[in-house]
Amino acid sequence: VEALLKNYRPEVIAVEELFFNKNSRTVLAVGQARGVVMLAAAQADLQVEEYTPLQVKMAVVGYGRAEKRQVQEMVKVLLGLNRPPQPDDAADALAVAICHAHSRQKYNLHMSRMHT
Template sequence: MLILGVDPGTAITGYGLVEQQGQRLTAHDYGVIRTQAGCPLSERLKQIYDRITALIQEYQPDVLVVEELFFNKNTRTALAVGQARGVILLAAAVQGLTVAEYTPLQVKMAVVGYGRAEKKQVQEMVRLLLRLKTLPKPDDAADALAIAICFAHSWCRAGLLMGGKG
């Protein structure tokens, strides 16, 4: 099963492709989609949509997993992340891809075993679980890989996505 994890944002959207074969997890690709701060929001959202669509078409993942929006004290930031999530969900729907969503707490629990884990702890566990030589960079890409790992662990335990290609 190939899992596309996405950490949404309007300035930087992280992505990570993780393949699950039994209990073995392998990172296929990861990185970020960056948009220009001076561009109109509509153009930035289109860039995110286009790049996510291209990733889906290139890799043909079985599922797209995205971080759920959590309460943010900065309303402007929360709205921007919500808009980025919207175009990511739209790209998955247009491509006929199953979507799963997890909160940051669920991701930390699945990857580290502790919901209040620090970012460095999550990154180190991502490195260990995927057998990477170095910590995945930048942070947004590491977060996207963690989101994909969360799905892999949940799918393994709960038998989710029974009708998938994997």
Template sequence: MQILGIDPGTAIMGYGLIEKQGNRLIPITYASWRTPAHIPMSERLLMLYTEMKAFIEAHRPEQVAVEELFFNRNTTTAISVGQARGVVLLAAAQAGIPVYEYTPLQVKQAVVGYGKADKKQVQQMVRALLGLNEIPKPDDTADALAIAICHAHSVNLLNRMGEIK
């Protein structure tokens, strides 16, 4: 099963496509899409949508996992992340791909085994679990892979609960 993990953002949107083969997790491709800060938000969202749609058409992931919006004190950031999440949800829905959402706490728990792990611990575990030579850069890419790993670790439980579409 191929899982596309997405770390949503309007400046940088990280993505990571992995394949789950039994208990093995195999990295397929990972990077990030960037948008220029000087253009209007509507154009940035269109750029992200176009990239996401093209990626889905080229790679045909079976499931998409995306980070849930974590609202802290910066409402401007939360709004733009929410808009980027909307792009992801729309592109996946148009392609008929089910989307699964995970909180940062769930991702850390699934990848590191500790919900309050720091970013470096998560990045090191992503590297180790996927057998990578180095930590993926930028951080958004490593986060996207962590989200995909979280979903891969959750699939069996979700299947038993009848939650996998």
């Protein structure tokens, strides 16, 4: 993760908030990976923005209870891809990035209106 941060030099890290899954192994693995990312972001002094699955689905599909396939299809459409990103985790990560981009766009619009 450190090497990726040094190579791409992002201004902010966007992550999806954890939700509790029936599969404890999945929750543990995701939690560990998320912890590594959060630590690397802190060490690089990067801001971390967190989004709930509902927020991500709303930003990408427009419906908070959208199915995984609907999110993947919209990621494909929004990014002009020939097929949905694979593996599924890649589509999920891109959906979080799209959500963050929408969130920043709304924030910037709000701030510009406040200063006019």
